[in-house]
Structure formats: structure tokens, C-alpha cells
Amino acid sequence: MNRRPLLIRHASQLVTLKGSSDAPLTGKAMEALHIIEDGSVWIEEGIIQSVGTDREIAEKYGSRLEEARVIDATGRLVTPGLVDPHTHLVYAGSRENEFEMRLKGATYMEIMNAGGGIHATTAATQKATHEQLYEESRKRLDLFLRHGVTTVEAKSGYGLTLEHELKQLEVARELNRNHPVDVVSTFMGAHAVPVAYRERPDDFVERVIREMIPEVARRKLAEFNDVFCEKGVFTPEQSRRILEAGKEWGLLPKIHADEIEPYGGAELAAEVGAVSADHLLKASERGIRALAEKGVVAVLLPGTAFFLMAESADGRRMIDAGVPVALSTDCNPGSSPTVSMPLIMNLGCLKMGMTPAEVLTAATINAAHAIRRGREIGSIEEGKKADLVLFDVPNYMSLQYAFGVNHVHTVIKGGEVVLSNENR
Numbered sequence: 214m215n216r217r218p219l220l221i222r223h224a225s226q227l228v229t230l231k232g233s234s235d236a237p238l239t240g241k242a243m244e245a246l247h248i249i250e251d252g253s254v255w256i257e258e259g260i261i262q263s264v265g266t267d268r269e270i271a272e273k274y275g276s277r278l279e280e281a282r283v284i285d286a287t288g289r290l291v292t293p294g295l296v297d298p299h300t301h302l303v304y305a306g307s308r309e310n311e312f313e314m315r316l317k318g319a320t321y322m323e324i325m326n327a328g329g330g331i332h333a334t335t336a337a338t339q340k341a342t343h344e345q346l347y348e349e350s351r352k353r354l355d356l357f358l359r360h361g362v363t364t365v366e367a368k369s370g371y372g373l374t375l376e377h378e379l380k381q382l383e384v385a386r387e388l389n390r391n392h393p394v395d396v397v398s399t400f401m402g403a404h405a406v407p408v409a410y411r412e413r414p415d416d417f418v419e420r421v422i423r424e425m426i427p428e429v430a431r432r433k434l435a436e437f438n439d440v441f442c443e444k445g446v447f448t449p450e451q452s453r454r455i456l457e458a459g460k461e462w463g464l465l466p467k468i469h470a471d472e473i474e475p476y477g478g479a480e481l482a483a484e485v486g487a488v489s490a491d492h493l494l495k496a497s498e499r500g501i502r503a504l505a506e507k508g509v510v511a512v513l514l515p516g517t518a519f520f521l522m523a524e525s526a527d528g529r530r531m532i533d534a535g536v537p538v539a540l541s542t543d544c545n546p547g548s549s550p551t552v553s554m555p556l557i558m559n560l561g562c563l564k565m566g567m568t569p570a571e572v573l574t575a576a577t578i579n580a581a582h583a584i585r586r587g588r589e590i591g592s593i594e595e596g597k598k599a600d601l602v603l604f605d606v607p608n609y610m611s612l613q614y615a616f617g618v619n620h621v622h623t624v625i626k627g628g629e630v631v632l633s634n635e636n637r
């Protein structure tokens with residue numbers, strides 16, 4: 214780590230999201246970005262030391278200004294590093310053939326029930342060596358970084374046997390160690406019922422509970438435990454058992470809920486005290502109220518709805534009902550093969566009725582809370598990790614207005630410049 218301080222000066226807008234570390238933002242507070250114009254940030258040892266107007270920072274560090282490495286952010290927007298709280302980062306292969314099948318009328322569930330979908334990626338992932346899996350996933354992580362993402366959550370769930378689930382989680386752990394982007398792991402052995410267990414799905418649920426969860430926890434390979442609670446996949450009752458079993462081993466619950474059919478997933482998330490409920494395209498009114506009451510973060514995935522040509526979750530309704538909303542790519546080879554959080558924010562505005570300020574909150578501090586990292590990342594405040602992005606636009610509204618463009622100019626991770634387009 215470079216010992217010299219890093220000073221970012223003269224941001225046209227510095228989006229701090231101050232005061233949001235203890236709990237995710239809800240309702241009107243999701244628009245309170247706490248912007249500083251002509252803003253500056255002083256960073257040492259990878260940690261944000263001071264945030265203010267350029268004049269304030271220059272006065273405070275007057276005698277030490279010469280020591281610092283300086284990044285001039287004149288004319289640029291500076292935000293916290295983007296956080297992606299729901300990805301299936303580690304997998305092998307791709308499924309463009311299924312995309313074409315869907316364009317010709319097949320549905321996502323039809324393809325999966327015919328042995329494709331998650332099963333196809335599971336076969337490819339089981340076949341891949343650790344090294345192949347690492348390499349394919351590392352390339353994706355590079356792309357995340359290019360789109361301004363400094364932390365991603367990554368789920369297993371394409372192994373579906375103990376051996377291959379462990380392989381996926383070990384790859385995620387290694388990426389976390391070697392790559393500038395932080396990787397936070399989730400065990401998702403209950404991603405699909407393997408074809409061999411189709412006639413006896415409860416036997417597979419037992420394997421997840423008795424064999425996989427304990428071993429993943431013993432090896433400390435994951436922090437969270439997720440389940441695909443969906444008609445034809447895992448029932449709410451099976452999902453509850455899996456999530457409760459994870460809790461006994463210290464794995465915090467997350468849930469893929471109400472994606473394709475209304476199925477009581479949001480209600481279940483509130484009952485088991487899930488950290489987040491994700492998807493929610495078909496969440497019921499009761500479910501939405503339950504999420505708001507329990508403060509469960511709704512991780513919305515508008516790229517998935519877009520790519521599946523389905524109606525998006527009602528982000529507007531959820532924010533108005535007091536649910537803390539976060540956004541994510543859901544990066545996976547079947548329903549959302551994208552790595553672009555900027556595009557996801559665009560879709561949040563265009564497809565879910567969210568405002569430019571709300572989508573930025575949802576992609577930073579609320580996303581951090583969705584993976585229990587709200588105290589370390591997600592806002593630009595003293596004491597937090599120095600993860601920041603400089604965008605080549607003068608204000609936060611332009612990020613959403615000039616949609617579909619990667620405006621990332623520089624990414625700073627833990628106080629180091631890890632990506633720069635200075636000579637672009």
C-alpha cells in the first residue's frame with residue numbers, strides 16, 4: 214500500500230450519502246445524497262480521513278498538501294464505489310442458445326424443466342477445473358470493475374454437490390484475495406433440484422441441510438445462505454427449513470423470492486429475518502408490508518426482468534411503502550448476463566419509477582446494507598474504506614440521463630487507483 218496520502222480535489226459533485234452507515238435508507242431519505250459541490254476527500258492508509266469542500270480540506274491539511282498524491286476531479290462526479298449485492302459470478306460456460314430459444318417463444322421455466330437453464334450451467338461448472346472456473350470468473354470481475362463496482366456478492370449454486378459447491382466457493386474466496394474488487398460469498402446449494410432428485414426433492418433438501426451447510430460453515434466459505442423459493446423449484450416450507458438450518462450454522466438468510474409466480478417469498482423473508490429478499494417481481498401487498506416492517510432490504514434486479522421480457526418489480530411502490538430498496542445486476546448466464554450496475558441504475562429509473570437519486574442510493578449504501586457492509590462501505594465518510602468512483606459527468610442526474618454509456622473514469626479501491634481512463 215502506498216504510504217503517501219491520496220487527495221481527490223474539486224469534484225463538481227461529491228455524493229457522500231452521509232449518515233447512512235447504521236441502517237439502510239428508506240422513503241424520502243433515499244433521495245438525501247448529501248452532495249458537496251467542489252468537494253474533496255483526504256485518504257490515508259486506505260481509509261477516508263476527511264470529506265468537505267475543497268477549501269475546507271485545503272485549510273485542514275495546508276501544511277501536508279505537498280505530501281499527497283492528487284487526483285483532480287474537476288468537472289467530474291464522485292460517488293462511493295458501486296456495490297453489487299446479488300451475483301452468480303462464479304460459473305462456467307454461457308447460454309446464448311437459450312436466449313435465442315426464449316426470443317422464439319420458450320419460457321425460462323420451460324427451458325429449465327427440460328434440463329437446460331440452471332442445470333446446463335451446473336453441468337458446465339461441474340466439468341470445469343478450479344483453474345478454468347477461476348479464469349472465467351476473474352474476467353467477469355475485471356468487467357465489473359470497469360463499470361465502477363468495488364464490491365460484489367457472489368453465490369454458489371451451480372455445483373449442487375458438496376464437492377462442486379465447495380469448488381465454486383473456493384474460487385470466490387481466491388478471487389477476493391487476489392482481485393481488487395471485494396467478493397462476499399453466499400452459499401446457494403438450494404438453487405435448483407438436480408435432475409437425479411426430481412422424484413424425491415426432499416432428499417436433496419436433506420443433503421443441503423445435513424451435508425452441505427455444515428461443511429460450508431465449518432470451512433468459513435460463506436456468510437449468507439440463499440434459496441430459490443419458486444413454484445417448481447423449492448417450496449416455501451423447504452425454503453424455510455434450509456434458511457433456518459443455515460442460521461443454526463451462522464449463515465445469514467437471503468432469498469430469491471416471488472420472481473416468476475407469487476409464492477409467499479417476501480412473507481417468508483420477513484418471518485425468518487432475512488437480510489434481503491431478492492427479485493420480488495410478483496411480491497404480494499402483504500409481503501411488501503412485511504418487508505417494510507422488518508426492514509428486510511429488497512434487492513431489485515431490473516436487468517433480469519428486462520432480459521426475461523417480464524414486467525419489473527414495483528420499485529416505486531416498495532419505496533413508498535417504506536421498504537429499503539437496493540439494486541443489483543443478478544449477473545448470471547441465464548436471466549441476466551450483464552455486469553453493468555450503471556445500466557441497472559438506468560433501468561431502475563426507466564422501468565421501476567425510481568429517481569436518479571434513489572437509484573444511486575440503491576446501488577451504493579443500501580446495496581452495502583444488503584450484504585451487511587453498511588458500516589464499512591457504501592458512503593463517503595470519515596473512517597470508511599476509500600472505495601470511490603469518478604464519473605465523466607458533471608452531476609448525478611446525467612448518469613441516468615445519458616443512459617447505456619459507461620461513464621466511469623477512475624476507480625479507487627482501498628485508497629489505490631485500480632482503474633484509470635486518463636489517456637482515453
Ligand SMILES: N=CN[C@@H](CCC(=O)O)C(=O)O
Pocket residue numbers: 301330331334441469472517543545546547548549
Ligand atoms: N432465479 C434463479 N437464479 C438466477 C438465474 C440462474 C440461471 O438462470 O442460471 C436468478 O437469480 O435469476
Ligand SMILES: [Zn+2]
Pocket residue numbers: 299300301469543545
Ligand atoms: Zn440470482
